[in-house]
Amino acid sequence: MVCEVKENYELKRHTSFKIGGCAKRAFFPTGVEEFTNLLTELDNPVILGNCSNVLISSQGIDGDVILTTKMNAFEVVNNTITAQCGVKVPMLAREAENRCLSGFEFMIGFPGSIGGAVYMNASAHSQAVSDTFKLCRAFDTETKKVVELNKDEMHFGYRKSILQEGRYILLDAKFELTPASAEEITAVMQRNLEFRKDRQPSLSTPNAGSIFRNPANDSAGRLLEKAGVKGLKQGGAQVWLGHANFIVNMEDATSTDVSMLMNKMYNEVKDKYTIKLEPEVKFIGIKSKEEDELWDTMLNKK
Ligand SMILES: Cc1cc2nc3c(=O)[nH]c(=O)nc-3n(C[C@H](O)[C@H](O)[C@H](O)COP(=O)(O)OP(=O)(O)OC[C@H]3O[C@@H](n4cnc5c(N)ncnc54)[C@H](O)[C@@H]3O)c2cc1C
Secondary structure (H helix, E strand, O other): OOOEEEEEEEOOOOOOOOOOOEEEEEEEOOOHHHHHHHHHHOOOOEEEOOOOOEEEOOOOEEEEEEEOOOOOOEEEEOOEEEEEOOOEHHHHHHHHHHOOEEOOHHHHHOOOEHHHHHHHOOEEOOEEHHHHEEEEEEEEOOOOEEEEEEOHHHOOEOOEOHHHHOOEEEEEEEEEOEEOOHHHHHHHHHHHHHHHHHHOOOOOOOOOOOOEOOOOOOOHHHHHHHOOOOOOEEOOEEEOOOOOOOEEEOOOOOHHHHHHHHHHHHHHHHHHHOOOOOEOOEEEOOOOHHHHHHHHHHOOOO
16 A cells, blocks of 8 residues: 655644644554554654654655655454554543553553653653553664564663664554552552642643653753743744743744753753753754754753
């Protein structure tokens, strides 16, 4: 089957930040075979899931992009769930709830895909992807072969997995959940949703979740709040008034607006507490000279 492809495709419509220029070509595989064929044929494509943890350049991406959102098949056998990388995690959390399986309650609160969630080892409310992960199929970009990786081979850590090293692309993943009562699972999910209500912006105010990772034994939100960055603005971007570790796109913000605002937040914390915060959001695409310098500083390259 020939994969759907769109040329000069604007990515802004997919990103939770509502920021992002055009990719030269965007591919939309609907299954593992189509995806692996593309990964074999294309030259170093950018892989995107649900675009909720990325800042895509307003100048776009000078190359091919594969969006996995149409890879949304999954299978439940007893207490294991195997899901393709494009499956949306809140939907999978509801499926697990319907089958009285516990372990995905935390996924109800954020708009990621399985690929992005495994890549980030997404976590919240004392649960993480790595808690239930059993194994995955991944495309090895060095050998161009499909391999299986087990939990040990994934090198999971706080918002870390081997996928971030760039060699492997996740195709699908298998999780082992724990049987529990539907009432308990529903109550935990409800609590998780309630918790987020005042503590993070809803997606109707475009954002990309936490901007910086928590430093060891501390909270980026606490440091940023004490540094007084809430409400700071840059162009159309603003530090959210409800929580200092979120940036919201108030009015047609660009990737430069967000990068500059992040840099101000980074500098405030560095100057006041000599702590260098590390971005959690990933910049993807063409960097202007200014953006290059801002991100080099925040990624501690200079
Ligand atoms: C309102 C809000 C709340 C959030 N809350 C949380 C939270 O509580 N906890 C948390 O951990 N995160 C949170 N996030 C961040 C984000 O939703 C998660 O990190 C999510 O798992 C990212 O998934 P994605 O599909 O959107 O990834 P994307 O943003 O599409 O991609 C993220 C990275 O993963 C890579 N990637 C995607 N798919 C694949 C694949 N198949 N193979 C290899 N690499 C891949 C991409 O190249 C990119 O580098 C939140 C975001 C928002 C907007």
